[in-house]
Amino acid sequence: MTVPLLSLQGLTKAYPGVVANDTVSFDIGEGEVHALLGENGAGKSTLVKMIYGLVKPDSGKMLLRGQPYEPAEPRQARADGIAMVFQHFSLFDALNVAENIALGMENPPEMRDLAARIREVSETYGLPLDPYRTVGDLSAGERQRVEIIRCLLQDPKLLIMDEPTSVLTPQEVEILFKTLQKLQSEGTSILYISHKLEEIRTLCDHATILRLGKNVGECIPSETSARDMAEMMVGSTLQTPERGSREFGEIAMDISGLSVPAPSAFGTALKNVHLTVRKGEILGIGGVAGNGQDELLGVLSGETLTEPDAVKLHGQPIGKLGPTARRKLGVLAAPEERLGHAAAPDMSLTENAMLTGSVREGLEKNGFLDWGATKDFAERIIKAFDVRTPGPGNAARSLSGGNLQKFVIGREVLQDPDVLVVNQPTWGVDAAAAASIRQSLLDLATKGAAVICISQDLDELMEISDSFAALNEGRLSAPREAAGLTVNEIGLMMGGAHGMEVAHV
């Protein structure tokens, strides 16, 4: 029997109040692409942090090619040939590609030699990248390439990738997969973390599924259906949201010729945006993060004011109305950033229920607040959306991300909006709760509300939207009927691969 590259044996790691990993064991073979599957909070991140030397296990051991492996810090892990691409990039915007890569190296070579090596590696692996470009000008996909090349320069034996495709267009994903397959053919093992099942089915040889910190099963992804894997992840039968049959009414929200300058140096300007959404319709808006999603939500919620005619509700100009006036008219919104935007972290859930609920729920009379009614409203949200918290008196920041997300969406849905705008409604929420949030959006549409769902999760958009448009650098593509759209078409709407080409392997 061959010795696996990395063997994990009974790894356990507990944090106060939660066991993140409970006796997890599995092997990663040489040249294998191994998927690590699990919901948010299943313990995937803790596990890879142990492998990368960021966290020390409480018990259990790791063997690297049969030798005991106990990295005390990431530097040691890198020296042993283990590299990691994080979900969130650690790059300096103001420096160029080569300088950023040099910063992460122990003994960086001359800048000219380094640039030459970056070119060489990037061409070999089909990841074209100019070493002298400033990182601030790069797209998310290109930034990820910088991180990958930084890893490849170390000639790793094992490459860990944490949710690498969440920031990529479908075309960019294709390029990435070609690169990973080439790496694999050269004998590099890859530990691939994701919850996107179709990706794992095309790419990975083997999958380990984590649930609540435990290894609950392994499978060969190409021989297992996505549904089976999902049910292993969740541990129960999945409820697929049902679209009720519904008819579209008149146009509820109408944006025409909207241009808004970027609110800050790191924002995105909206350029000549047109969109309409009818009663009972769900408009899905896709696109890679940072292409104007936040700005579009601001325009719809009333945080950003525009020319009166640019935004119309039932034909009435509302571009100049602020958030409170729009709520009165039935336009509600749930921003992406939960802490600090959709909710005030240090305030209780009751106080946060007041934040958007005061107008429509009648929680305010002549400026005076009715805290009793607000508490009832908060409790209704907690009950209807299964928010896990000891009670409405708890601070928003004490809730887990997914639970707070449920609260934030529930707060708007329960107010019975005419138009609801949500940005990343299920981000960080477990699969079962995500399904119930999507179901609530569908129910809302069935009741005749117009829903605009901005999301980076294409599967989600395909599941619930009636029509689909994509944001790319502040421009919105023309909306198209969602049924029958192919992945390739969606990718092109999202801006394709930003002029990149697939690796010539």
Place this chain on the structure above:
Amino acid sequence: MIRLEKRPQPSRAWSMATPLVAVIATMIVGGLLFAALGKPPVEAIRTIFWEPLFGEFSFYYRPQLLVKGAPLVLIAIGLSLGFRAGIWNIGAEGQYIMGAIFGAGAGLAFYPSDSFLIFPFMVIAGAFGGWIWAMIPAVLKTRFGTNEILVSLMLVYVAEQFLASVSLGLLKNPEGFGFPGSRNLQSWDAAHNAELIAGTGMHWGVVAALIAVIFAYVLLNRHMTGYHIRLTGEAPRAAKFAGVNPTRLVLFCLGTSGALAGLAGLFEVSGPSGQISIDFNVGYGFTAIIVAFLGRLHPVGILLAGGLMALTYIGGDIAQSNLQLPAAAIQVFQGMLLFFLLAFDLLTNFRIAIGKPEVA
């Protein structure tokens, strides 16, 4: 290894306990300081905290507590509204001066009328004087984005020049034998902010301070404006999402704190001080900043903190004369109080944990 761990939510117990712990720590370290100066520490602490309340001459000092505490509380209440929303009015001293000038000026314009309308008119004019002085940084901030900290602070020095100017010119007492300073309002019944109950120190300013405490409490806890103030301070983006109009909020917070500081100035000039003079202001506007924070920006806390601050002032004076403690030592002692409060405040949001840190 000792380190700090963020609490999942702020500890209510610690937020109540920190002022007490801070006072006790100040007593201990202050005692050590006095001992190092060769003074009896227990005696000194007792003089500062006990003598004004229960000592031999407390019949004289107790009214002084109200006289000194009322302007501090009145100004601090106004400041706390802005501080909660992240709007920093540092110029209450200037608004206090302008309130006194406007109020006294409005009254003196009718000298020697004995109409009962004089005093109410002065009160309104005093509040207006403080309000208009605070509107300068407010309008500059909302119109041009200037920094209200700098503008309001610099306007203190402008107000001091105004004070000197009117003391020597416009409001100078025509029967004052050429001395700078206005007529003494204490000897003009229609304008005198007299003690409501003789010998208690209870004057209209004390009443106004108590009303302000109640008003602020209701505003912050029961009213939309107060909710918006708190929301803006805790999460500005969420406040914008909730529909808070930042311009209106800046105008409201700076305006209210200016008006209250102006009222404090008016009650002082028409009562305990009696006249406009070059050295009329004694730093209430700056001390009130400390009072606001010592009271955790909470109305009831500010009431207690104002009392405590007045106590250390009066007790400090007694200690200076009885024990020959240097004035600087008293100031260090007062500074210590704020320092310890801010230091222990950390424990509201963090807990001390002993053990190895976790990299994650």
